[in-house]
Amino acid sequence: MAIMTYRDALNAALREELRRDDRVFLMGEEVAVYQGAYKVSKGLLQEFGEMRIVDTPITELGFAGVGVGAAMVGLRPIIEFMTWNFALLALDQIVNAAAKMLYMSGGQYNMPIVFRGPNGAALQLGAQHSQAWESWLAHIPGLKVVAPGTPADAKGLLKAAIRDDNPVMVLEGEMLYNVKGEVPDSSDFVIPLGKAEVKRAGTDASIITYGKMVNIALQAAEVLAKDGVQVEVLDLRTLRPMDVPAIVATVMKTNRAVVLEEGWEVCGMGAQVVDYIQRECFDSLDAPIVRVHQADTPMPYTKSLEKAAKPDLAKTVSALRAVCYLD
Amino acid sequence: MAKKKADPASVALNRELLRSMLLQRRFEERCAEAYALGKIGGFCHLYIGQEAVSTGTLSMLRPDDYVITTYRDHGQALARGLSARSIMAELFGRSDGCARGKGGSMHLFDKAHNFLGGHGIVGGHIPIATGVGFAIKYRGGDQCIVCFFGEAAINNGAFHEAANMAALWKLPVIYIIENNRYGMGTAIERASSIHDIYERAGSYDMARDVVDGQDVFAVRDVVGRAVERARTQGTPTLLEVRTYRFMGHSMSDAVSGTYRTKAELDQYLKRDPIMLLRQRMQDAGEISEDEMAALDAELKALVQDAWDFADASPELPLEALYEDVLVDTTSDAADAAAR
């Protein structure tokens, strides 16, 4: 185990997989000479050269399509979006090409491709740079979607994504890149896609979340512990395919659930989680499920309004108190 | 003056070209019939009138080269060597189709022929072609990829992004614009600010050419040079091939009347690419009336066989609905594959 940042964990995952398989290459804006807009690809150009670490023009649709084409004929592209906000321009390639190629070719052309980059809001970046896209992507059959919340998960899930023979979307967090944590050193450390993890065990209520919100969930559990309430934190880690048995297990155990996500409420990931719970745990619930999410508005620049718009510790704590009937 | 004795190799080649083009024509005439009978559903875009483009282009490729195209893909699939049976079965939505019936008319695929699909989003496959070119360069091969699209796609942003990267990175991609003058009902003059659209390549310092798409030899000639350039220099080419579709945009579109006149259509029908080749071969004494009739009969029988094959092929069972959404990567599946 080594202590490293989320950024360095991603860098290690990329480096190890680039060494392991020469069909793997990294392509995107500023990934090579600039060393990555967020320095995730630092040093890779120097080690692997410009055929494998490829700077592109600002053409999200174009280079996403280049990745799809390369994947069709046997390479294993990693396509970096400077942020997922810009990937909206590439949705045609992700949804109409990458997600459907295997199916519409009758099983002939699979897509061993990774699309990755930071997702969701950072600080005061305004309406167009502060969006969480996971529910858009997780909606699509033919895609896998992961959202690691810790450095170890970042390394293990990215490596699994690169080794997977399907298109995998890796949603990182700009606010997570500097977070430190323990990360296994082994170059064979891979976290299977589709497996959630209990990040903190508890008996009184469950909080189901993923990605950047995992930290907030852990902090909220700490706060509730002071009142003697033991909160279980389930980190989904993979959003498609979702680990439904893990969701059911935690809710059956605690009978109370809060679903916490970064993005908007309507058609959000949380709506899907709640649906799984009502299907499988209807008779086990002791309280209505409460969702915590972003306010139903574009993201304001105004500091106080931005804070009001985002899900945070206070909102999460009050949701937990509500499902426990503490107030 | 005595006729020059024809070179047997060139006679054989010309017959191959004629056969390829006539097969497409006879095949698609039956597609129209099958559509009317409800055996083919959905959207169905016929290629009739443009056969010299597919045959001329694909006759210049090697089997290890790649081909990618649009929804108007039957002719190119046949010219690439996919069997008439597997294509007709695909159009009928049957399990023996080249995409097991899951793709349909607009999505013909065949890995064995490096046929990377018919694609339904205008312009969407053009960056994919650039990516195949990237992969060829990455592996250091001397293959090329041919990417067909209509003249209307040239106005689409995907084209420009893809063309710029292919030229910037020197990728062996041959972009073929099949300029049939219309994107559905919109004439090129109503959609493009310039009308010599191959000149768009100038923006990317890319080799370019324009050619008569009704003349299969002319098409072969420019494609041959583009292939040579791709193999030896690894650089891309944009070719504008001027052609015309003799049918409506798709099966629901009248052949003429709304956006183009009957008189215009009749003018173009005089330059039917199959008729032109046949005339030329007859003038050169390369094919007799009897041989022509025999070829036609053979191809009609071949298409009838494809029809019968497709008709007899079953649809996939309902369990197949959930197959091929993802490659199964669970260890159980890997174990099963290993056993």
Ligand SMILES: Cc1ncc(C[n+]2csc(CCOP(=O)(O)OP(=O)(O)O)c2C)c(N)n1
């Ligand atoms: C992005 C997109 N917009 C619109 C359509 C609907 N559409 C299908 S074909 C077509 C016309 C395309 O014309 P062209 O590129 O010249 O090809 P042609 O049909 O003439 O072969 C249109 C508008 C589509 N399939 N994709």
Ligand SMILES: [Mg+2]
């Ligand atoms: Mg057209």
